[in-house]
Amino acid sequence: MLRYLAKRLSYYAALLIAAVFLAYAISASALQPRTYFDAKVPRPSAESVERQLTALNLNDHTPVVERFGHWAGGLLHGDLGRTIHDTPVTDDFSRRVWVSLRLLLLGSLLGAVLGVAAGAWSAVRQYRISDRLLTVLSFVLLSTPVFLVALFLKNGAIAAKDAAGHEVIPFTGYETPGLAGGLGAHLADWALHLLLPTVSLALGGLATYSRYQRGTMLDVLGSDYLRTAEAKGLTRRRALLKHGLRTAVIPMSTMFAYSFLGIFTGAIFTETIFGWHGMGEWLIQSINEQDVNSVVAINLFTAIVVLASGFLADTLHAALDPRVRS
Amino acid sequence: MTVVAADSADSAESPEPAEPTGSGPSAPPAGRPRATGRGRLVLTRVLAARGAVVGTVLILLLFALAFGGPYLTPWDYAAPDFTALHQPPSGEHWFGTNGVGQDVFAQTVRGLQKSLIIGLLVALFSTVLASLVGACAGYFGGWTDRALMFLVDLLLVFPSFLIITIVSPRLRSSGWIAFVLLLALFNWMITARVVRSMTLSLREREFVRAARFMGVRPLRIISRHILPNVASFLIIDATIAVGGAVMSETALSYFGFGVRPPDVSLGTLLAAGTTEAPVFPWMFYFAAGLLVLFVLAVNLVGDGLRDALDPTSGAAGRRSGRSGRSGRSRRSRRSSRFGRSGQPDRSQRKSS
Numbered sequence: 102m103l104r105y106l107a108k109r110l111s112y113y114a115a116l117l118i119a120a121v122f123l124a125y126a127i128s129a130s131a132l133q134p135r136t137y138f139d140a141k142v143p144r145p146s147a148e149s150v151e152r153q154l155t156a157l158n159l160n161d162h163t164p165v166v167e168r169f170g171h172w173a174g175g176l177l178h179g180d181l182g183r184t185i186h187d188t189p190v191t192d193d194f195s196r197r198v199w200v201s202l203r204l205l206l207l208g209s210l211l212g213a214v215l216g217v218a219a220g221a222w223s224a225v226r227q228y229r230i231s232d233r234l235l236t237v238l239s240f241v242l243l244s245t246p247v248f249l250v251a252l253f254l255k256n257g258a259i260a261a262k263d264a265a266g267h268e269v270i271p272f273t274g275y276e277t278p279g280l281a282g283g284l285g286a287h288l289a290d291w292a293l294h295l296l297l298p299t300v301s302l303a304l305g306g307l308a309t310y311s312r313y314q315r316g317t318m319l320d321v322l323g324s325d326y327l328r329t330a331e332a333k334g335l336t337r338r339r340a341l342l343k344h345g346l347r348t349a350v351i352p353m354s355t356m357f358a359y360s361f362l363g364i365f366t367g368a369i370f371t372e373t374i375f376g377w378h379g380m381g382e383w384l385i386q387s388i389n390e391q392d393v394n395s396v397v398a399i400n401l402f403t404a405i406v407v408l409a410s411g412f413l414a415d416t417l418h419a420a421l422d423p424r425v426r427s
Numbered sequence: 428m429t430v431v432a433a434d435s436a437d438s439a440e441s442p443e444p445a446e447p448t449g450s451g452p453s454a455p456p457a458g459r460p461r462a463t464g465r466g467r468l469v470l471t472r473v474l475a476a477r478g479a480v481v482g483t484v485l486i487l488l489l490f491a492l493a494f495g496g497p498y499l500t501p502w503d504y505a506a507p508d509f510t511a512l513h514q515p516p517s518g519e520h521w522f523g524t525n526g527v528g529q530d531v532f533a534q535t536v537r538g539l540q541k542s543l544i545i546g547l548l549v550a551l552f553s554t555v556l557a558s559l560v561g562a563c564a565g566y567f568g569g570w571t572d573r574a575l576m577f578l579v580d581l582l583l584v585f586p587s588f589l590i591i592t593i594v595s596p597r598l599r600s601s602g603w604i605a606f607v608l609l610l611a612l613f614n615w616m617i618t619a620r621v622v623r624s625m626t627l628s629l630r631e632r633e634f635v636r637a638a639r640f641m642g643v644r645p646l647r648i649i650s651r652h653i654l655p656n657v658a659s660f661l662i663i664d665a666t667i668a669v670g671g672a673v674m675s676e677t678a679l680s681y682f683g684f685g686v687r688p689p690d691v692s693l694g695t696l697l698a699a700g701t702t703e704a705p706v707f708p709w710m711f712y713f714a715a716g717l718l719v720l721f722v723l724a725v726n727l728v729g730d731g732l733r734d735a736l737d738p739t740s741g742a743a744g745r746r747s748g749r750s751g752r753s754g755r756s757r758r759s760r761r762s763s764r765f766g767r768s769g770q771p772d773r774s775q776r777k778s779s
Contacts, residue, residue: 116580116584117584120581120585123581127594128593131594132593132597133597240727243726244722244726245722246674246678247678248678248681249718249719252697362585363586366587366588366589369586369588384589384592385592385682388592388593396593403585403586408584
């Protein structure tokens with residue numbers, strides 16, 4: 102099993118290097134930091150623009166490969182370069198990364214766990230009212246883009262605020278600024294702010310997972326080994342949980358890796374809509390400011406997160422399915 | 428019972444009911460007692476799935492609305508009516524008006540039209556690309572396969588949204604066609620993987636080998652023998668891709684990275700209506716509702732098609748009255764994938 106995982110890990114490392122170079126090349130050639138400086142008022146002299154661009158490693162007269170080499174050299178020392186406002190990218194990065202990870206981890210885990218549970222339950226109760234209701238619900242959710250779900254939730258929160266006269270569920274930011282009180286009050290405040298963004302992320306995951314899990318679970322339900330397990334004296338519930346669910350969950354581990362892409366995209370929307378100062382909001386902002394180094398840092402972050410979740414999926418897959426290990 | 432067992436063994440060999448003669452997916456399945464044509468079978472099954480019928484009718488209605496709508500209303504989508512600002516829906520303005528007095532119905536219909544066209548084109552382009560890359564990777568194997576799959580993995584590392592947002596400001600002047608190509612370019616990878624794995628098993632089938640030994644050129648084998656046999660998967664996938672593309676388009680346009688004003692799509696309409704949605708709901712919810720309705724309809728049709736085209740599906744038609752049929756045969760198909768190296772599939776043996 103270790104050999105298998107080591108093989109995957111080296112493949113992912115090669116993928117990461119290629120992906121980061123690709124991201125750098127695309128961002129550096131598509132974005133135009135020069136326009137940002139040219140648009141400044143009062144307009145700086147051509148010479149000073151040139152100097153600033155070179156100092157920030159953004160000068161488009163330098164070949165992309167050379168700029169990438171410079172950037173990668175810094176990366177080896179943990180330096181992500183400087184933003185277009187001449188502040189270290191690492192500062193922004195370390196501040197925003199926890200904001201996003203909080204949302205990403207909670208949203209994806211909640212979606213996966215609830216989705217698998219709902220799908221398995223739905224399969225066991227195939228064609229009953231609860232199964233049908235869940236099917237309809239997941240179809241509607243699958244057909245609604247995440248940003249629309251987030252907007253619906255936000256509009257609902259606004260309507261609730263208007264009806265109640267005060268903010269019932271917070272819909273901007275991740276904490277109440279200047280909140281007094283102890284740790285308990287702060288935690289409650291955090292949780293309340295997390296509610297809507299997390300729900301809007303998790304709903305999409307829930308719908309997807311429940312559909313797939315229902316399918317794989319149905320495949321398993323008619324199987325001989327489940328009948329054998331029951332014939333040997335296991336209760337239906339025990340047989341289903343111990344033998345059925347374990348087998349049916351295997352394909353989901355692969356899906357988990359792929360779904361992280363979708364979750365991250367979703368987080369870009371939810372962060373922007375709910376006013377979270379996370380990576381997603383940063384992306385939109387830095388693209389509009391032609392801030393190459395920040396954009397590349399975000400790309401690096403997603404690449405690492407996606408590959409890490411891919412590796413996690415491989416590990417899970419190998420742990421659950423002995424056939425993979427050999 | 429024997430017929431069924433043979434049947435399931437047959438489908439265990441390949442995911443698709445491949446025709447050795449290469450006469451396409453519409454030919455009747457060889458060696459089966461039933462004379463029902465495949466096209467007919469698919470049709471009965473689709474009709475039997477209520478969701479698919481509802482979905483098809485919805486899609487047709489939405490297309491009629493998108494392309495016929497502009498002729499129903501006297502208002503132009505861009506022309507302001509200064510006598511009616513922020514008016515709620517009325518006989519004059521069916522969906523109300525926005526802040527500068529533009530007719531929301533005319534705008535919505537126009538936006539729907541653009542979104543539908545973009546969705547269809549993206550699905551078409553990405554499916555063509557996916558089938559070519561997937562079939563080539565699977566058929567040629569070796570370094571071609573490795574290189575193409577590395578490319579697929581590479582593109583999968585980034586959310587396509589990320590790359591599109593970075594590149595799209597540069598393509599602002601090229602209009603929405605460039606946007607369509609961009610969306611298609613980052614939307615084919617997963618489909619290509621599936622096509623590749625299907626090609627891998629098709630490559631070893633007798634009719635493909637026969638063609639190869641007869642000296643048929645590889646590209647011709649791919650177009651004549653491989654692609655027709657993955658056609659049903661491609662049809663399903665393209666259908667679902669239309670819904671996905673419309674969702675991506677609206678999301679990107681919502682953030683200003685896709686279709687841009689003065690051109691309208693459902694995404695730009697949603698962006699324009701968002702801030703005013705709590706006070707002037709008609710500016711937001713008509714576009715939002717149509718978007719969800721269309722994607723829902725596409726998903727319903729895709730789901731119905733999947734049941735109808737899946738050779739091991741138990742949905743209406745063949746092998747009636749056998750509950751749990753689809754689950755069993757699908758399972759045997761899966762186990763055969765692993766069973767090739769190991770012991771023969773036990774479940775099939777028992778049933779024969």
